[in-house]
Amino acid sequence: xxxxxxxxxxxxxxxxxxxxxxxxxxxxxxxxxxxxxxxxxxxxxxxxxxxxxxxxxxxxxxxxxxxxxxxxxxxxxxxxxxxxxxxxxxxxxxxxxxxxxxxxxxxxxxxxxx
Amino acid sequence: xxxxxxxxxxxxxxxxxxxxxxxxxxxxxxxxxxxxxxxxxxxxxxxxxxxxxxxxxxxxxxxxxxxxxxxxxxxxxxxxxxxxxxxxxxxxxxxxxxxxxxxxxxxxxxxxxxx
Numbered sequence: 001x002x003x004x005x006x007x008x009x010x011x012x013x014x015x016x017x018x019x020x021x022x023x024x025x026x027x028x029x030x031x032x033x034x035x036x037x038x039x040x041x042x043x044x045x046x047x048x049x050x051x052x053x054x055x056x057x058x059x060x061x062x063x064x065x066x067x068x069x070x071x072x073x074x075x076x077x078x079x080x081x082x083x084x085x086x087x088x089x090x091x092x093x094x095x096x097x098x099x100x101x102x103x104x105x106x107x108x109x110x111x112x113x114x
Numbered sequence: 115x116x117x118x119x120x121x122x123x124x125x126x127x128x129x130x131x132x133x134x135x136x137x138x139x140x141x142x143x144x145x146x147x148x149x150x151x152x153x154x155x156x157x158x159x160x161x162x163x164x165x166x167x168x169x170x171x172x173x174x175x176x177x178x179x180x181x182x183x184x185x186x187x188x189x190x191x192x193x194x195x196x197x198x199x200x201x202x203x204x205x206x207x208x209x210x211x212x213x214x215x216x217x218x219x220x221x222x223x224x225x226x227x228x229x
Binding site: 032033035037042043044045046047050052091093095096097098099100101102103104105106107 | 145147149156157162164170173203205207214215217218219220221222223
């Protein structure tokens with residue numbers, strides 16, 4: 001069985017603050033993929049990043065960075081210098097190599113205030 | 115290019131009626147997924163189609179739910195005898211193939227309200 005936990009239900013920050021969204025997962029598989037998706041108020045899920053279980057290198061894309069630590073089964077997402085447009089619900093998800101379905105966390109509602 | 119499209123965007127129906135929700139995947143994508151997003155249940159997998167293989171229906175919550183994919187492209191999710199607990203946003207996604215590494219691209223969803 002797989003499980004993804006996003007313990008932070010809601011986070012509120014002021015613009016330009018850095019913010020980290022936590023994601024912890026459980027799986028018995030040794031090969032799997034982790035994802036982050038953004039769901040803005042419009043409702044459409046937007047793909048942000050994919051990471052496979054053998055690649056623990058951190059990744060940076062502009063103001064976004066991801067920290068994958070297999071030892072703690074965590075895949076955290078940091079937004080640097082947050083902006084109002086970052087306000088959205090963010091979902092962490094997992095799929096195992098031979099799987100077909102994404103298992104999503106509960107989501108974290110991020111509100112960035114001007 | 116065009117993304118995943120879904121129709122209708124909103125659907126209000128009376129309890130007991132049947133509804134059909136449509137999904138047009140990204141052109142060339144062979145894998146198609148349906149998920150449901152509701153308060154209290156989060157995002158739940160419903161069904162998965164890959165090419166000509168038998169679909170994975172293991173996420174369908176009851177036999178009132180069914181889905182088809184015609185010609186390897188458009189998919190229709192049908193809910194018979196709708197119940198109030200079926201109220202949710204139904205999301206369709208597609209990916210390049212059935213390999214887990216491919217990211218799934220989501221449509222805007224159909225908001226279903228059962229009164």
